Amino acid sequence: MVTWLHWIDLAGVAVFAIAGTLMAYKKHMDGFGVVVLAAVTAVGGGTLRDMILDLPVFWVQDPSFFYVIIFAACITIIWLRTQNTFPLKYLFFADAIGLAFFNVMGCQKALVYGASPLVAIALGTMTGVFGGLIRDVICREIPLVLKGELYATACIAGGIVYILCQHFAINTMLCMLAGFSITLMIRLCAMKWHWSLPIFNPHDAVKDE
């Protein structure tokens, strides 16, 4: 079980490292700055989660995460150098998969350490959103969470599904798969068809008093 969760964690880290490398390419970063941005994107969410839960940060005792980040960054660099166009849609796709991975991992870890369901959903959303958020803030891009298209909403929906599955005593692996799929599906559909869930009247003009 622990080994299996470790592999999931490594996969999430690899996917976010790819998203970080794609953004570094877009920003023309040089040298190891690319690897640093990949690492920040990949470990940012999980680091925040572990610091808030007061657990040892997952990558401090285990260098395998950094081997995965360096490997994922190198593969992406080589692939990008043989291409001539910047694949913006791949960046969004990698970001969506990483979001779904870390959302479910954050929920699961918070529940294991005794958080209540509402807190677990909040921690899952933070874990999923934070890595991409600091990547965008560092790179002075508009954070995806601001661009709408149900970014945070996908996390919260996926978290609720995961908690419900756990509540009905379904196998943890199936719960995680359900939460992961819901998060990813909502996010991908929202990107494709520009779904949004308007909270405020769209015709409300913003008039600064």
Add this chain to the structure above:
Amino acid sequence: MVTWLHWIDLAGVAVFAIAGTLMAYKKHMDGFGVVVLAAVTAVGGGTLRDMILDLPVFWVQDPSFFYVIIFAACITIIWLRTQNTFPLKYLFFADAIGLAFFNVMGCQKALVYGASPLVAIALGTMTGVFGGLIRDVICREIPLVLKGELYATACIAGGIVYILCQHFAINTMLCMLAGFSITLMIRLCAMKWHWSLPIFNPHDAVKDE
């Protein structure tokens, strides 16, 4: 005493959640992104304070903070939908109250856990400033701490007053009230009359060499 501090904490969280929702409205965020921004603004400062003091983060074991955030965000959303103008002055007002609340709470908690007065003032200022700061950074607004008008200065002055009151063995509740009032008053006056405390000669032109 503990119960009473808990209510103060809840009030500070509610006020900052309102400030976060107002900013989300200004930025036309959709779906649960609004609640996420409200939550980040509301718990950001206290989370940083607890992580630095190496205490359990205040909201992890206690879901009531998230009920308060969701409730405050919903009330603000409903209120905004019935209005036609964006109340920028309410955003600044809510931000000032939250700043004063968290500044004093940060000072108090740091002192209880054995920090020296200077460190307590620094931690109080961080607690007060951080939630609004990450809200502004995420939303790509100019952080209020940069806009001048004695933002950080109000926190430091309030912290000094709180520490002095404690030093003369005044009742903690009165100390907190004094620190809170000083922070809020300086900040509100500075906003109203555009007070500032120039550190550098205003006629110093910035000439990049």
Add this chain to the structure above:
Amino acid sequence: MVTWLHWIDLAGVAVFAIAGTLMAYKKHMDGFGVVVLAAVTAVGGGTLRDMILDLPVFWVQDPSFFYVIIFAACITIIWLRTQNTFPLKYLFFADAIGLAFFNVMGCQKALVYGASPLVAIALGTMTGVFGGLIRDVICREIPLVLKGELYATACIAGGIVYILCQHFAINTMLCMLAGFSITLMIRLCAMKWHWSLPIFNPHDAVKDE
């Protein structure tokens, strides 16, 4: 040994406090906002390092760091008020020295607490980069790590040299001096002669699909 490391830490904090004050001057901050930005720049990297390593944050039990920050900020303010030009090159120079200091300190502390070499290099780089990064993010400047000129690369190279020296059982003080010098030299040379290490083909136009 402990005393000696303490002095090194104080020196790094002072240098980054100067860099923070210089940036506050450039942004025309008023009141204690200047001191707050100096403090954030100076303690940001080390705070992140200690929170990730799950150690007590270095400045919480020891107010001397804040005396140093206030002293360094005051000296810089007085010096700037007697000048008529903004010394942008001094900002970069102070930033480079702080980067080298904190990079080596982060590596050293991570190794002492049992991290593997790869993790130590990553933590050293984070410690060095983080203070300046949040200073630039708060001030809405382009982060230096994005501007290229081997910012992160200097840290990683310095970290590798430090780890290698340790591996050959050289005296810790000499190891730190070697890591510090390499980081500083690469960064200063890269700034002076605009060195960069292109990772992506420079003629790759970014075509958003």
